[in-house]
Amino acid sequence: MNFLSLIGIECRKIRRSKILLLLAAAVIIYWIPSILNARLNFTMQAEGISPEHNFMIQGFLGMSWFIFPASMMVSIVLMHQTERAERGMLKMMALPVNMAKLCLAKFILLLMLAVLQLLLMVGMYYVSAAIVTRTQNYAFCLPAGLIFREAGLLFVSSVPMLAVFWLLSVCISTPIFSIGAGLASVVPSVIAINTKIWYVYPMCYPFYVITAEYGKLAENLSEPDLRYPLWIPIAIGVAVVSLLISCLMFGQAERR
């Protein structure tokens, strides 16, 4: 079966799952406190960041720390559970479908959900920036180029993390362990970005990258060093190796 049609089928499988509702709810609820606390953006003189930049980057910081990785974990749970319910996986294996291709198609779907959530995030940013502009009488809207750049950076830096999450969920067939491991691994990323060896922990990449952007925007903050020479090779390596292993292991639990 052609790869594109496989992705199309995967999309159809999650059509009635209401996952979009969950992703959208996460983003909408997430911006409400920022709108209510908009006044705090004017008290950031010590960091040397302008209110509109602060409003935007704080939003992206919180997003990259917890809610984005956690909602991706929820999406992964959804994709595995739809396949496990009513032995869907066994039926897929009975069809002339390459398991590795199916695994990759599912991962692409995960990436699509990630893009979708980030687009929702950007949309919601503009809605809340417009509201805050009204309430605070100060122009909070930033040019779209900058916002899409931040969202793009967040997406690209999260690919290794998503690959590791995917690997966890494929290799650990007991769902509670894979979910627990995935969600629990998100929490310590705050500590990980403050260590010297942050680049060995893929779950903190998005948060680290956005923190680095914060450092760039705020004049008085020291900028975390993104130019660690081995970072990008390590990140690509982690993503490729995780995907390779998950393609090999996909469906192993059902094959036994």
Added chain:
Amino acid sequence: MNLLIECKKIKRTGLFPTFFIGGILAGLFPLLDMTFRAERYRKSSQPPIEILFSADWQMMAMLNTLLIIICACFLYYGEYADHAIQKMCSLPIRESRLFLEKFMLMSFLCLFVFVIEGAAFTYCALRWFGGRMDFFPLLTGVFKNFGYCFFLMLPAGLLSLLTASACGNLWTPLGIGVICLCLATMIPVNNPWLSLFPYALPFQMLAGTRAETVIFFVTAGAVECVVILLAELLFLRVRRAFA
């Protein structure tokens, strides 16, 4: 008796090991923090328990809340998978009783995690602040603090179970729980009214809090538990009526 059946149901889901590993992970936070940054905390003149709580509790509370969200999802998912809940409903058992038993089981599991975390705190206090406090006052202090945190954990547990009992699949309650937890992390801990959100209550701590605030939160926690329980009873009745 029925509680034993509930225990048997979760035997092969991996909930016990998850709580054990989760407790150990949460207990590692203060240990690692003290190992690497002990000098910074030693300068402070506060009581050891207060230092440890203010340094590490936010992170640990987040892990604990994640654990109970996952636990709630799996406790009910076990019933919904393969329509077991319909078989349970055909037995002479009330659905509300099932809910209460699941809640009790979850509380026991939570208690287990808190014991591990309490042990980690006691060890840290003895190892790094040994000279400041005797063993027994320290132990009672840890006991009181974790008792308070445990009580404030219950509304979040009940609410997670309520959402899990309302949804037939695994990802909806998990997603709702995660969103609520995210919202809770954005609520400032010192804002008493916003902190009444059930998922924000586990982030509260006893050490360094004024007595009236403690009474306020304990009352609020108890009221929330009763309200959520009543809501669940009502929900089950309504669902039954329209099923």
